[in-house]
Amino acid sequence: MTERPAPDADGFLLNVQGISKHYQGVTALDAVGLQVRPAEIHALLGGNGAGKSTLINILSGLTSPDSGTIMLSGNRLELRRPTDALGSGINTIHQELSLVPALTTLDNIFLGREVNARFLGLNVRLDRRHMEDRVRSLASEFGLTEEDLKLPVGEFGALKKRVVEIVKALAFDTRLLILDEPTSGLEEEERLNLFEHMRRLRGKGVSLIWVTHHLEELFGLADTATVFRDGRLVGTVEVPDTSVDDLLGMMFGIAAGEFGSTATAAVVTEAEESREEVLRLTDVNRSYILRDISLTVHKGEVLGIAGLAGAGRTELARAIMGIDKISSGTVHLKGKAVKFSDSSAAYQKGLAMLPEDRKQLGILPELSVSENISISSLDRVSWLGFVLKGRDEVSQAESYRQRLGIKTADVREKIRNLSGGNQQKAIVARCLNTNPDLLIFDEPTQGIDVSAKVEVHNLIREFVANGGAAIVIASEIGELVELSHRVIIMKKGRLVGSVDHVPHALVSGQFEAVKNRILAMSAGRTES
Amino acid sequence: METTSLKKNQTVVDRVVTRLLVDPTLGVLALLVLICLLAAFTLPVFLNGSNLYNLVNNSLVVMILAMGMTVVLVSGGIDLSIGTTMALCAGVSAAAMNFGLPLFAALLAALAMGALVGLGNGLLITRLGLPDFIATLAMLGFASGVLYIWTKGVPIIGYMVPEFYIIGGLTPLAGPLTLPMVIALLVALVLGGILGFTRMGTHFFAVGSSKTGAMQSGVRVDRVRMQAYIFSGLAAAVAGIIMAGRNTNVPADLGNGYEIQAIAAAVIGGAALSGGRGRILGAILGAITLAAAVNLINLVGVPSSYQKIVIGGILVAAVLANRISAIVSGKVRQRKAMVLEGIPA
Known part of the structure; x- marks a missing residue:
């Protein structure tokens, strides 16, 4: 070409x-x-x-x-x-996708480099047929059909979007x-x-x-x-x-x-038996999305959730937090049946979540680090839950900064000026500050570097070692295996399997075996 | 074999459902039909030929403004100055006639003024970095202030040559056809053609949908936004020329309230205030729907002072309807994805 x-x-x-x-x-x-x-x-x-x-x-x-x-x-x-x-x-595929969701694949590929045809003597009309002819074979080489070319890219998943970007780069x-x-x-x-x-x-x-x-x-x-x-x-x-x-x-x-690379990271200690139950889901359903989910999480335990994109992992977390309604089934928190109308009710009852998309859902970029930490539990730093005590807020943030190793010169700095890993630590601090019984981590280390990743892992371990319970969702199965006591696998909204006693398996050197077993179940191959 | 036909069937049904619920132009058409049906039963006079004719004729100015507004909304902006720009351009054309310029020069002067105001909006936004809302609100103030000071609050009169009666639609062109109808059609063809079939139109959608995405693709975002405002300024000028003819005088407050109607008509027609979505046909149907609603309440005998409340209400309803259609389309898509993956509903 x-x-x-x-x-x-x-x-x-x-x-x-x-x-x-x-x-x-x-x-x-x-x-x-x-x-x-x-x-x-x-x-x-x-x-x-x-x-x-x-x-x-x-x-x-x-x-x-x-x-x-x-x-x-x-x-x-x-x-x-x-x-x-x-x-x-020189073509660049940026981390933040440079595709325009409202335009079709074809228009995206040629955006800024359109081909024109003459119309009424003016060279202004887009020649979409010519453009299509030019990329058809290239597109099909990368698995894009002719119908895909005419669909808005906003409808595609992450991989397909990236493939569109590659085709866009190669079309020229x-x-x-x-x-x-x-x-x-x-x-x-x-x-x-x-x-x-x-x-x-x-x-x-x-x-x-x-x-x-x-x-x-x-x-x-x-x-x-x-x-x-x-x-x-x-x-x-x-x-x-x-x-x-x-x-x-x-x-x-x-x-x-x-840094505790994969080989030495199996430092999670197996939680003792007969632990106190923190969360129990029984036959939870949400139409089209979640089907008959039953699970329990105990004190001092990390429950990992594996599965491919679209398997319903994030949706499960959202349902537990009351962000999405569940259509049937029951949720018990420490033995009591609960039904949350929204996430703030869940926060009050002792749940907290670290959302998946840090930039869009997690941080409040224009607020300071200390405000970002205290936002979920402002009553701790205010008089009568109304008037803020600025100095308490800052000193509280200061203690988290030291404990979690958040790298910033001043906790009054705007959080958007921090690096991704430090933003993530500040959000963890926000969750910890609500003093939760159960913390849900959705992709806790996405887009942060290796050293920050290890630190976030240690925070999760420390949290459960001190009597908390955690649910971790991660696409990287290796990460999940390192962190979890138990891993459950989701596929198309259902639970399709689980792997217990993960730390035992790691200690006996079965890291790869456990990883492959989980991978096989998420991909839908039958388990022996 | 059976499953494939079933799948095909399902996608056809889904496609029809999706189109009906998601396509904003079909939605506004349904609303228009609903208003007409409602009127047919309660007020037969509404469906009277001459009433419908007047209704469409009266909607033309808002229609032209709404088309210009749609271009700006598609590119992710909003033009609050469009009504006062219209008044200012009407004033320019009238004053130019009074000054003794030939008709075409007066019209050109009005168009130039419209383009200039659009350029001003674009410069305030791209060079000074003002939010669209603030920049065009300031321009609304500037334009109406200039017109007040210039006319000293006294309407401009004495410019009405016979041609202006034709331009304003007071003298029909041929039979029931008036020049404003032809002009609105031309504006629709030009703007619709630009949005649908040109590089510039694609760039409007791209910038409105994702500024960073467009920029990284090599689109010159600032220039595109400026172009969108120039188009809305030109649309305002065209509407202003028609208004000068139709109104037979130009008072300083000629354009008051038109920005709300233009935004309402564009939004009813499916333009998204968040950018990246909108159609010229939608703006046309939106303007007619708005005129039909106003016409209906006039016929019922509600005082005209209530019109603005009705327009405000329709604007809220239109934004809600857009949001509902977005939610429904998301659900339909999700279900379709599930069906494709083979999960029984």
Whole structure:
């Protein structure tokens, strides 16, 4: 489809040198470089705030660097706006999808680069038939049907949206494709599917810059990895010659052992038998969504819920919290039948939830960290539940900041200025502050880096060790297995299986076996 | 075999149901039919040919404004200044005639004024970063203030040449056909064509639906938003020229209350205040529906001072209806997905 892009004299397709960028006195990038060869998958790694997003924004023309040069095939590029980058053959698939929900797939693919036909002597009419002809074979190669092309992308799921973005990038002369955390929000099988697409692109001679937090994904796929830390270039390594631990060391500048990688993470202690029951669901139904769900959660226990997207995991959490109505079935909280009309009733009775989509549902971006922490239980920091005691609010937030290790200079800072991992910790603090009996974590570590992830895991463990009960929903099965005492598996709104005594299994070294069993059940293969 | 036919059947039923509940244009058509039926039983005079003719004729100005408003709403904005812009442009055309300019020059001056106000709105929003609501509210103040100071509160008169009677629709063009009808049709074809079949139209929908998405795709968001306001300014100017002819004088408060009617008609026609959704045909039907409702209460004998309350009520009802249709369409989609996955209902 596209001719092989020519490398420059040094054998690089993209050669970025000495790029610096400052935002209001803060150095986001400090003279970093990045060299990408033709037809390679180049991983760009770093913790939250390392400067990866800034570099990607520069390469896609969304922001301009303060200094430095960008060379593509030996030609210097000036990227002032997104069209400049697109015109040079640099396409970016941003983490926040850059698709427009109201437009059809076809219009999205050609957005900003439409093909016109003459009408009444003017070259203004969109030539949708021509556009369709141009992408039809490419689209079907990636599994998009002709009907899909005419549907608004707002109706598609996460993987399909990403596939649309890939097709959108490839419909034009793409030499370099930047993927910013392309697997976030995707299920295990969808990830593998996406990786196949990435290999195929490399086979076509396209270079890929791939940003990911999941280091284990790199091996067998990425060729080269460049690591940033705090806005500086740490180094570039060949992926086959390195290991997860080495990369972690480069990313965080400390020995990898401190992070408790998968092998050593099975530190959950098996909860004692004959525990106190906290939550019991009996035959809970919600039309089309949840069917005959029965489960119990005990004190000191983490219950993991596995399942593919659309299996009803989040919907179950919402039903427990009273956000969605249940059509039949009963919910008992500490032995008493309860029925919540909304989530604030659930909060009052001792439930709390960490919602899935942090940016849209969780944080209040314009409020301070301390206000974000106290918002669910303001009566703790107010007179007669009415007049706020600002100083109490701040000192309360201060104690959480120290306990949970929330990195911010001042708890009165607006929460949107914090990194993703620290925002997540502040939301955990908000939930803990309601003093709940049961905490529901929906994708607690989505989009946060490895070190923050381990810290959030430890918070969950600490919470149940102190007598709380927790439900954890996670798409990453490995994470679920590490955290949970028991895992239940959902499929199409039903419970289809469960795995008990997970910590026992881990101690006896059956991590992979448990993981595969859960995966098989979520995908619907029969269990022995 | 049986299952595939069953599946096919189900999708056809679903498709019809979805279309009926989800397509806002069909919804407003249903509302219009409902009003007509209601009127047919209680007030036969409503369905009288001349009453219907007057009704449509009276809706044309709001219709043109609603079409311009739809373009702005689709691109994610809102134009509160559209009514006063209309009055200002009417004043410009009248004053230009009085100044001695030829008719076409007076009309061009009015159009230029409309485009200028639209450009001003666009600049306030994209260059100064004002919210659409604030920028166009300020423009409403500016435009009506300028018109008041300029006319000193005395309506502009003395510009009515015979051609202006035709432009205003007071003298029919041929038979029952009036020039405003032709103009409204032309505006509909132009704006409808732009929204449906051009790059610019796609960009309006894109910017209204997702500003970041559009920007990352290389769409120049600021320019697109500016274009949308220029179109609503031009629509206001066209409406203003018709109003100058129809009203035979231009008082400073000529445009008062028209922004609400324009927004109401656009929203009844399915335009979303959150952007990314709206159709020109919807705006046309919305304007007729609004005129029919007002006409009906006039016939019943409700004092005209109650009109604004009725319009306000219809606006609330239209927004609610839009929201219900969004919820229903979501449910239908969800069920369809379930059916496709093979889960029995």
